[in-house]
Amino acid sequence: MQKPSHQSRQWGDAVFRGLTLLAALVMVGLILVIALQLIKGSQPAFARFGLGFITGSRWDPVHGDFGSLPLVYGTVVSSLIALIIAVPLSLGIAIYLAELAPQRVRAPLSFLVELLAAIPSVVYGLWGIFVLVPWIRTSLEPFLHRFLGWLPFFQGTFYGFGMLAAGIILAIMITPTISAVSREVLLAVPVSQREAMLALGATRWETIKMAVLPYGRSGILGAVILGLGRAIGETMAVTMVIGNRPQVSPSVFELAQTIASIIANEFSEAFDDLHLSALVMAGLVLFIVTLLLNIIARLLVWRVARAPEGMSRE
Amino acid sequence: MDTRLMAEDFSAWYGQNQVVKNVTLPVFANQITAIIGPSGCGKSTFIRCLNRMHEVIPGTRTRGRVLLDGENIYANRVDPVEIRRRVGMVFQKPNPFPTMSIFDNVAAGLRLHGLPPGTTAEEVVKRCLKMVGLWNEVKDRLRDSGVSLSGGQQQRLCIARALAVEPEILLMDEPCSALDPVSTMKIEELIKELKERYTIVIVTHSMHQAARVADYTAFFLNGQLIEFGPTSAIFTNPRDQRTEDYITGRFG
Numbered sequence: 001m002q003k004p005s006h007q008s009r010q011w012g013d014a015v016f017r018g019l020t021l022l023a024a025l026v027m028v029g030l031i032l033v034i035a036l037q038l039i040k041g042s043q044p045a046f047a048r049f050g051l052g053f054i055t056g057s058r059w060d061p062v063h064g065d066f067g068s069l070p071l072v073y074g075t076v077v078s079s080l081i082a083l084i085i086a087v088p089l090s091l092g093i094a095i096y097l098a099e100l101a102p103q104r105v106r107a108p109l110s111f112l113v114e115l116l117a118a119i120p121s122v123v124y125g126l127w128g129i130f131v132l133v134p135w136i137r138t139s140l141e142p143f144l145h146r147f148l149g150w151l152p153f154f155q156g157t158f159y160g161f162g163m164l165a166a167g168i169i170l171a172i173m174i175t176p177t178i179s180a181v182s183r184e185v186l187l188a189v190p191v192s193q194r195e196a197m198l199a200l201g202a203t204r205w206e207t208i209k210m211a212v213l214p215y216g217r218s219g220i221l222g223a224v225i226l227g228l229g230r231a232i233g234e235t236m237a238v239t240m241v242i243g244n245r246p247q248v249s250p251s252v253f254e255l256a257q258t259i260a261s262i263i264a265n266e267f268s269e270a271f272d273d274l275h276l277s278a279l280v281m282a283g284l285v286l287f288i289v290t291l292l293l294n295i296i297a298r299l300l301v302w303r304v305a306r307a308p309e310g311m312s313r314e
Numbered sequence: 315m316d317t318r319l320m321a322e323d324f325s326a327w328y329g330q331n332q333v334v335k336n337v338t339l340p341v342f343a344n345q346i347t348a349i350i351g352p353s354g355c356g357k358s359t360f361i362r363c364l365n366r367m368h369e370v371i372p373g374t375r376t377r378g379r380v381l382l383d384g385e386n387i388y389a390n391r392v393d394p395v396e397i398r399r400r401v402g403m404v405f406q407k408p409n410p411f412p413t414m415s416i417f418d419n420v421a422a423g424l425r426l427h428g429l430p431p432g433t434t435a436e437e438v439v440k441r442c443l444k445m446v447g448l449w450n451e452v453k454d455r456l457r458d459s460g461v462s463l464s465g466g467q468q469q470r471l472c473i474a475r476a477l478a479v480e481p482e483i484l485l486m487d488e489p490c491s492a493l494d495p496v497s498t499m500k501i502e503e504l505i506k507e508l509k510e511r512y513t514i515v516i517v518t519h520s521m522h523q524a525a526r527v528a529d530y531t532a533f534f535l536n537g538q539l540i541e542f543g544p545t546s547a548i549f550t551n552p553r554d555q556r557t558e559d560y561i562t563g564r565f566g
């Protein structure tokens with residue numbers, strides 16, 4: 001066979017480089033176009049409310065008053081509840097699957113966990129309405145109120161629906177993602193690290209705690225961020241259980257609303273331009289919040305990943 | 315001479331594959347015992363049986379006894395975790411903990427087992443780093459990561475880490491194979507100094523290294539112990555033809 005000439009190989013290189021560059025540019029372009037569209041669409045609302053759109057705490061389509069604070073609050077708090085529940089749970093699952101489970105059950109169990117991530121969110125929403133919400137109303141909320149009712153977070157009417165329901169359903173939805181990715185991270189920790197700790201006379205658990213988890217910490221952080229991203233953007237399941245009332249209340253028993261959920265809810269009924277534009281602007285806020293969170297998360301991962309060198313010279 | 319460690323009719327398997335076959339080998343107190351033999355003959359597997367590290371690999375099995383000061387470490391009620399504290403190990407590739415500082419690497423074992431009475435972590439870390447000759451090189455950067463050191467320094471750090479829990483015996487599996495000649499020389503010097511206080515078993519690919527540091531040498535072939543004796547005798551006057559073939563470089 002004849003060897004391809006030097007020139008044609010160089011040419012292939014150039015084509016390949018061009019194509020990948022193009023693909024990268026398309027991505028950047030897409031993001032810019034979306035951002036521009038959102039900015040353009042939100043012009044009327046911005047002209048009317050200015051930055052008050054972000055600080056305003058009333059969202060009232062009937063009176064044409066749009067402030068997105070309750071939506072941002074609902075988005076952030078429901079995601080936070082989800083993380084508080086999902087992170088320890090997922091870490092437990094990942095550690096069990098990667099380190100402790102008997103060889104035979106590892107593969108089937110891991111598969112099951114990944115399967116959970118593939119269930120459509122509307123199904124989670126239905127389950128939330130018929131199983132989770134009644135349980136929260138009759139069991140969880142009375143229980144929390146009895147024992148932790150002195151905290152402002154656990155006061156008010158037991159609706160079942162509300163911030164707590166949204167947080168829990170989000171937790172259930174992001175647990176498979178976080179645990180599956182964390183499991184991969186733990187499996188990628190080199191045997192030499194485990195053996196180093198074991199050879200010092202560490203127990204299995206001490207080895208996990210002192211060698212495996214620290215080694216995988218940036219990857220685990222990445223997994224958590226992935227989960228957070230899903231929680232913030234989740235729409236369907238949240239809409240079905242959160243109660244859809246835009247308000248800022250310290251109590252997680254209260255009805256609430258998130259950005260993603262209100263857009264899905266009101267878009268089809270928004271007939272005046274201001275309302276439409278306010279929804280687009282809410283979308284823009286979501287876009288910015290997600291972007292900021294991702295940037296912070298990225299920085300965190302880099303910081304942690306670099307930590308060995310970075311930390312020491314301080 | 316005191317026998318610190320004694321393998322008796324010891325065998326080890328990976329699954330169905332037997333790679334250590336009925337080995338009986340003594341390890342004498344405050345002596346350096348080298349294990350030599352061609353690649354794949356079971357040296358690493360055998361040395362890992364001496365502190366019950368073999369069993370952390372799934373699907374492995376052992377048979378026989380290993381006596382530590384006369385007590386069988388494979389007896390039922392013996393806790394392998396305790397054995398590994400008493401019989402330390404240094405691996406072929408330096409494996410410091412990358413998320414820990416130099417200081418914390420050495421102190422890692424202290425966090426597991428607590429401090430010896432009347433000492434501070436600072437004292438123990440300093441003493442161990444001095445023992446491995448690393449103190450002067452790192453004393454101004456103890457907060458740096460363990461992986462910011464060179465390969466040879468990392469291996470000495472790993473030795474210091476193993477010494478910090480005050481083991482009675484130190485097992486070393488080709489501790490110099492990833493290192494340059496100068497680092498190798500430093501570690502060989504170190505091993506010779508350590509024998510004052512510790513009993514050492516070292517696996518090595520290099521017959522020269524065995525000849526330079528070891529008091530006793532064991533020759534393994536295909537999982538069997540072919541010959542064991544004082545290093546000088548093994549190298550100058552081997553009794554077995556296969557040993558002679560190996561040390562004269564006729565195979566392996």
Ligand SMILES: Nc1ncnc2c1ncn2[C@@H]1O[C@H](COP(=O)(O)OP(=O)(O)OP(=O)(O)O)[C@@H](O)[C@H]1O
Nearest residue numbers: 328333351352353354355356357358359360371519
């Ligand atoms: N984790 C493992 N699983 C299955 N078989 C293994 C494993 N580790 C080693 N073996 C096998 O056991 C035999 C002995 O391996 P061992 O690592 O003990 O040899 P060695 O003498 O240390 O060799 P080297 O000088 O190359 O390090 C080899 O045939 C090897 O293929």
Ligand SMILES: [Mg+2]
Nearest residue numbers: 357358359487
């Ligand atoms: Mg080996």
